[in-house]
Amino acid sequence: MLGTTINPTGELSVWNVRDPFLVSAHIIADPGESDALQQAIDNLLSWIHPDLQLFRVAERRVPRKPKKHDMAVDSQPALAVILFLQEEGDEEPIGQLHKSFQRPPWRYHHTEQVHGNFLPYMPGGQDFFTLAQGTPLWAIRPVHYGKEIIRFTIYCSHENFDNIMKLYELILRRRACQKRADFCIFLIYSNVDINIQFSLKRLPKGHIPRPTDSSVLEFRVRDVGQLAPFLPSSCSPISEGRWQTEDPDGNKILLQEEHDPSAIICAVRTGR
Numbered sequence: 001m002l003g004t005t006i007n008p009t010g011e012l013s014v015w016n017v018r019d020p021f022l023v024s025a026h027i028i029a030d031p032g033e034s035d036a037l038q039q040a041i042d043n044l045l046s047w048i049h050p051d052l053q054l055f056r057v058a059e060r061r062v063p064r065k066p067k068k069h070d071m072a073v074d075s076q077p078a079l080a081v082i083l084f085l086q087e088e089g090d091e092e093p094i095g096q097l098h099k100s101f102q103r104p105p106w107r108y109h110h111t112e113q114v115h116g117n118f119l120p121y122m123p124g125g126q127d128f129f130t131l132a133q134g135t136p137l138w139a140i141r142p143v144h145y146g147k148e149i150i151r152f153t154i155y156c157s158h159e160n161f162d163n164i165m166k167l168y169e170l171i172l173r174r175r176a177c178q179k180r181a182d183f184c185i186f187l188i189y190s191n192v193d194i195n196i197q198f199s200l201k202r203l204p205k206g207h208i209p210r211p212t213d214s215s216v217l218e219f220r221v222r223d224v225g226q227l228a229p230f231l232p233s234s235c236s237p238i239s240e241g242r243w244q245t246e247d248p249d250g251n252k253i254l255l256q257e258e259h260d261p262s263a264i265i266c267a268v269r270t271g272r
Contacts (some may be wrong), residue, residue, distance in 0.1 A: 006113060022219065023152055023220075024053075025152070027058070029057055029059050030060060031063060034059045037105055041131075044100075067134075076110070077130070078140050079136040080138070080153040081153070083113075085141070087142035097140050107132075110127075111131045111245055113125055127139065150197070151198070152199070154168075154200050154251070156249060157249050174186060228243065233245070
């Protein structure tokens with residue numbers, strides 16, 4: 001595997017755009033539910049690339065106890081996955097996927113108002129869905145030209161956004177390719193057909209991101225020893241080759257150093 005650096009101009013090295021698995025996700029399901037959830041995700045991603053296994057579903061030993069959220073607090077899951085798909089005249093694949101979201105195991109979560117001309121079945125709004133409590137939000141959007149996109153998004157509290165962005169710049173070893181006051185995008189992988197992106201979204205003041213305690217984002221990093229001194233929270237070993245820390249919003253970060261120094265993994269667990 002090629003190395004990766006940020007040169008003085010902030011441009012990406014070759015390695016930065018050649019590893020499609022620099023960011024991937026683990027979903028933790030209740031007993032007996034993993035097959036259905038994995039199939040639902042695989043069917044979704046197959047419209048972009050059938051061999052792009054970015055999501056893996058495992059099962060916990062005992063069912064998850066439902067958590068009650070304070071209704072007085074305006075909160076939402078901290079992790080979302082948004083797929084930008086080519087719009088075609090016969091409404092495939094977007095039309096079919098939108099219909100599949102209406103069936104189990106998918107569950108409607110909420111709708112956000114967005115700018116731009118969406119398709120007739122998405123009039124001015126972005127529907128978000130989820131597979132189970134504590135797992136990411138999912139959404140689809142049409143693109144009229146250019147590449148299709150898989151985008152991982154972490155919603156950040158208003159006050160912690162800047163510090164969280166600095167943390168992921170360290171983990172990803174690159175600067176954001178797009179940036180504004182409340183949003184930034186990191187290019188993770190690119191080829192002639194698709195882009196894989198990681199983004200951070202700053203929530204308005206008073207809105208609280210709720211860690212998704214049944215999902216794990218996994219980041220490949222090069223050197224835990226070099227990274228650890230610059231982390232904002234303490235980094236503690238939890239087993240041989242595994243370390244744990246957290247980001248400013250309380251999302252757990254697991255660092256796993258493999259025997260091969262070119263294949264170190266940093267897993268970000270969005271939950272306590």
